[in-house]
Amino acid sequence: MHFLRRVESAGQGSYNRIAMPSASFHFHPSFAPFLTLAHRNGPFEVSFTGRPALKHLIEALGVPHTEVGAVRSAGQPVGLGYHLAGGEQIDVLPCEPAAPGGGEAPRFVLDNHLGKLASLLRILGLDALYRNDYQDDELARIAEQEGRVLLTRDRRLLMRKAIRQGHWMRSTDPQAQLLEVMQRYALAGWLRPFRRCPRCNAPLRAVEKAQVLERLEPLTKAYFDEFHICPGCGQIYWKGSHYERIRARFAGLMEEEEE
DSSP: OOOEEEETTTEEEEEEEEEOOOEEEOOOGGGGSSGGGGGSOEEEEESSSSSSBBHHHHHHHOGGGGGGEEEEEETTEOOOTTOOOOEEEEEEEEEEOOOSSOOOOOOEOTTTTTTHHHHHHHHHHHOOETTTTOHHHHHHHHHHHTEEEEEEOOHHTTTSTTOOOEEEEOOOOOHHHHHHHHHHHTTTGGTTTBOOOTTOOOOOOEEOOHHHHHSOOOHHHHOOOOOOETTTTOEEEEESSHHHHHHHHHHHHHHHOOO
């Protein structure tokens, strides 16, 4: 990355490259989806003016700060607020996966393109806010005020200063996205399948059959006795064929949690 300064010469405008401070950057290979082809292999020089913060230059190169773990200058750890002077050798490493257990279960907010992933997270009992009409400002506000992890395919959204926890989804397939989030945030120990409404995210509560009897189809009345209801949207749930299909789809994850 170079900057050009315009100078006047022989009565005509022209551009002349001037000496500027620079630093050498080397990104871990996992950052390849964010970087240009020229920046993916080995160190490269970045020229700058003034004393910019590392966060500014790293994001100018395409990498959201939420994706960055450790940053080192000449082997010594520095923060994203570190101001460059020139001559530094910067190594940028990715976030490490979360350690299993401890603390509280992560809570998520998802952008408008991740509705199917939101449903999968909810089916597994995870708190996942989603609407198909969220605006960027609203997503950033919810993530900041409620301490939620923002999941998105919009890397520019993750570059907002207010976003402290976020993840750029590599895959576009909902099933692969689910595995991606589970590995990144060590979710296996937090799974509580079928305890949250996949439609609206509210925790389900048990309800007596007599209280919902008038809303049930004849075969459901005849063969099922255990029911749950969503206090948010009023949807009724029972362990029918749909329940069994979901269990089969996530058998490995659910069996590990039930054991």
